[in-house]
Amino acid sequence: MSEKQLNVLDLFCGCGGLSQGFLDAGYNVMLGVDFEEAALKTFKYNHETSDVLLADLSKDEAIEEIADKIGDQKVDIVIGGPPCQGFSLTGSRDINDTRNTLYLAVVKAVRRFKPKAFLIENVPGIATLYNGIVKQQIINTFEDMGYNVSVSPKPLLAADYGVPQMRKRMFFVGIEKGYGSFEFPEPTHTPERYVTCSEAISDLPSRDEEFGEEVDNYEKKPQSLYQEFMRQNSKKLYNHVATNHTEHVKWVISQVPEGGNHKDLPPGIGDSRKFNEAWTRYHSKKPSRTIDTGHRNHFHYKYNRVPTVRENARLQSFRDDFVFIGTRTQQNRQVGNAVPPLLSLNLAKAILRHFDDVKSGRRKVKDLEQLNLELNI
Template identity: 55%
Template sequence: MTLNKTGKYTVIDLFCGAGGLSRGFFDAGFNVVLGIDFDDKALESFSHNHGNTKALKLDLFNFENIDIIYEEAKRITSKIDVLVGGPPCQGFSLAGKREADDERNTLYLAMVKVAEKLKPRVIVLENVPGMLTLYNGAAKDRIFEDFERIGYNMSVKVLYAPDYGVPQIRKRAFFVGLLGSDEPFEFPLPSHSENMYISCEDAIGDLPALEGIYGDEVQDYETRAKTDYQKEMRKNSKKIYNNLGTIHSEKTIKMISLVPEGKNYKSLPEEYRGMYKYNEALTRYSSSKPSLTINTGHRSHFHYKHNRIPTVRESARLQSFPDDFIFYGTKTEQYKQVGNAVPPKLGRAIANEVEKYLKRSNNEKV
């Protein structure tokens, strides 16, 4: 048995950010004992939203810091069951330059080195789907080889967030390694078919309009929850946080108002179309579909009904962060934390299958 004194399996989160992936494990009943990142405000958000956890600021480019992680983990608990992490994906991303020698592509080695020292029974590494195919699959092969060298049986799969109850079009690749196991990891089956996907309105339709106003730092719910998803998000919160509106210029408001629901700048009158080049510029969400992928820039997507960008809380809802998850830092820092995160409900789907594996390997009742 490797349950710690809380009776729960233990988790460490590398490159944790605000902690979307580990919040999924936390919500599934795991004990998230430690998160490591280099962003002060993201670490503050992490530390306030994962129970009795510890946030550690370390530069994971510097592999000498691996020893600090090892010592801190051993001080907290006798055994780490799961190591999760989302190494920064800029080097692999489709959004920027793709260069095989981008040093950010090797940050996953911090996970390899931590796993080699702590020997968690399961590792979960998430990243962009492009990691599987770029450089003719060399990146994916190297990740497999490096973890298999230290005893992990590796599996990988791209999961589509709406299939797991997340109201957002987002794909993530999950590498899962099982220490000393002959069996491949069994990835979670979808819980939602296309006709069951959670829409934008299902997710955020109960939140205040905030059109032309900022609103208060802490707000009241103005209406009852209208959908099961809204009830789930509001379950442990009596107030609304991180929900300040944005007041745009008259020109921006005019442009947004001309875009029909679910369309973008290409639907503008011809005299305005040439003002925009970016493919997703001036995109208005559809009320009846999941949102587009939440990004960190937060300036190109707009509310399906109101003539403004989504608030941090609305973006967090679309990422499946519950309302009791409070983000710290400036508004811009909060948007970045939300956009960089793994949707917690997607993390929870992985966590549920990890727990089944841990129980099976312990001969516990699943």
């Protein structure tokens, strides 16, 4: 199966974090599809051999637009992370209700292109939404379409796979029946060996008294193996521009201890933000909290400012040669919405190993239906 590159179709691709992991694993990402133009510009800039399509995946015609774009090319794997809002409960057997439009885009793509496998990423809550009915609907729908569906037993923690971030996500992986069932990769890192914020970003210029340029030079040598990995293909520093906070905001941030949040502020300070993630300062010796799509709630472990786009990209495991296009707000949204490339890489490699094991005979591919047939049950 690995004698040729497997072709990947990436739906809801965003800037391309999920695709980056598959590219690094040796796949051919043929097309990225999204509705946000700035994200697609970033995707195309960094994935030069991949094509892009601006399309609304909630519309029926989007699948045929994809088919026209890829032509006669075979789709081997469909990947994507569709939003889960809008799920209805019209039936417990499948998710083929018109209100489930975004997930239906993946269903329609799999039905249309008949790939060997698919991968879906989503927030941890998808497993318990409506007491687990949505999760079962997803499994049932794809199993009825001819796939063995594996669900991560619990949300995968990005830090377990070398990402300096405590981000949790659920994954569904479907393998065409006849090719066995997928097994999720074992963690590569233990809590004692998690990559920390300091190991991820301590080499970057402080930007404590300056805002920086979109393209700049490094000032320090790499301080860790992770930083060496991040910088291996980059001679310039991109997207490392600091936010110009008011003196009052910087003063409030200065009151938050390393690893602390709004609960550590003195009474009467920072009252404008009192929700869970407000005024959270990263800890230099721990992975970061989940990178979000904004840039107002998390702060550098040392400096009194929010992280730059490049710092958050490092914490998401984007290498420094991955350049983000658009306004600062668009760049932050692209970084926050992305699947960490290192987490994606581990999953992509596990799918490759699965098919290689099937081909070599190391993995038994008989599914329950085949066994029942042989046993005349």
